[in-house]
Amino acid sequence: MTSPLTAPEGVRRVACVGAGVIGGGWVAHFLARGYDVKAWDPAPDAEQKLRRLVDAAWPALTEMGLADGASRDRLTVVPTLEEAVADAEFVQESAPEDLDLKRDLLSRLDAAAPAGVVIASSTSGYPMTDMQTTAATPARLVVGHPFNPPYLIPLVEVVGGEQTDADATAWASRFYEVAGKSVITMDREVPGFIANRLQEALWREALHMIANGEATVKEIDDSITEGPGLRWAFMGPMLTFALAGGEGGMAHMLDHFGPSLKSPWTRLEAPELDKQLYDSVVAGCDVAADGRSIAELVAERDQGVIDVLRATGRLNKNGNGKADPR
Template sequence: MSRPAPQDVRTVVCAGAGVIGGGWVAYFLARGYRVVAWDPAPDGEQRLRHLVAAAWPALTELGLAEGASIDNLSFEPDLAKACAQADFVQESAPEDLELKRTLLADIDAATPEGVVISSSTSGYGMSEMQDKCTHPDRTVVGHPFNPPYLIPLVEVVGGASTSPDAVQWTADFFTLAGKSVIRMEREVPGFVANRLQEALWREALHMVENGEATVEEIDLSITDGPGLRWAFMGPMLTFHLAGGQGGMAHMLDHFGPSLLSPWTRLEAPELTQELRDAVVDGCEREAAGRTIDDLVAERDRGVIAILRATGRA
């Protein structure tokens, strides 16, 4: 099996060029790749070029890779002809399982041997989508966040028939392409970030329905509250600092009983010793030698920077 090394990828095929697919096109162009796009919509090319042109000023401000140019984009109306040119494929079709299963099989049939095929699906597992493929071992989820040309995160996970090598290759490729990568060890519906977003979203809907908070209050509670900290530390390190010098261990031991309080409509897991230790150990790994004082100073600098950048300080 021949597969280009991640650093040798030159041509990326984007199959599906709507909001997400078009965002991928803009991103890959800005990173210096040649991009071949395909979309079945009659006005697909026109909409795609409009999206790329609209995204280009922001990408230019962030800094373009050497050789990056909108001129490196070509639109191919024939899917097989597009895929035949691929060193890597990113599929971004609508969230319709049967559509994705059929499309991935068609892409698989037309793409050179060994070339990885990645899907932008936001909820389906690759195990659900790869069963029509002749070579499912090279199909991987590469889940981005909108807009893909600005938001760094990509969640990478394979399916039951995906080879571990293809998953690692995809994680390496996205990392080289400038993305922040979560390489998941197992399939979970909704992956990581969407599950967390969904928990917050569901609780927000409950609060509106029950008259407990308004839409404006809910948004303000995040933008002027924990969202300022989550932007650079996330919920785990944020709670690590809530324990003071004792860190996450003290936080869990002190506040753990509150998990039984009816603060949300979600059922909390039992705070077993194993779960406690896994969370504490994870925070220590993420801190990577930084003391609580180091992290507090880092957090404070970050909050000040965000407040100033958004005109709130």
């Protein structure tokens, strides 16, 4: 890999390719951190949707604290991929989850972006090893997996592929930290990465309970928001379980509860997503929404995340305060 032309702390120009929910969330995040952002998406109405998304996110970002110089006016939506990355110092790709599409797009980005510029994919499950196969210089391609919405949730998981240069992975991790993210730099590729693997296990079990009539959508959501989710906001499941062992910690917990691992509590094989289950999940979400629109739910979620970050003392951590971390 050619050495990056710009240090992570010196980046000023970011390109966002793909401007849907995740790509648009990245755009909002980078704008709030004071970067100049060029965005491209092939959809004919992409610019209107993107600017609406940024406008909707801006109140939450303002409450969290904008970096010096942060402005929605620093967004430019361009007509071609090549124009988006022509002078970029970092590229964030957020195309739909289609392996062939990802391969083609990353190859085009690699051909168009300046030499040495790191290109990161927001993929939620594909290993970079599988996506970088047709790129001319795969050494600069990394995964930068965010969580929705990227402008609020701090975590990003960074991992390279078999052909990725270790320096590119390290550069990307440092850049995300400078840009206000909380970073996990993975030592190896894992299908679905870390957090999605855990989310998927919970999701599958929830679908089983709905399919079997054991719980409703609202009961499942309440069981997390009124139960373990309150602890998970500041302490992960491993340390939470360690505390279940009292003074003996995790060792006592495993000795005491280890046999229950053989109990039929979980069914990690995914249930058949037939029409009945599909309709039950959709209808259950309508009931749980209780008349609130998607826009209202987004605003409620955003404020909830801010409240949790503030309550746990993390609102200004990782560059989320008003000072520009760069």
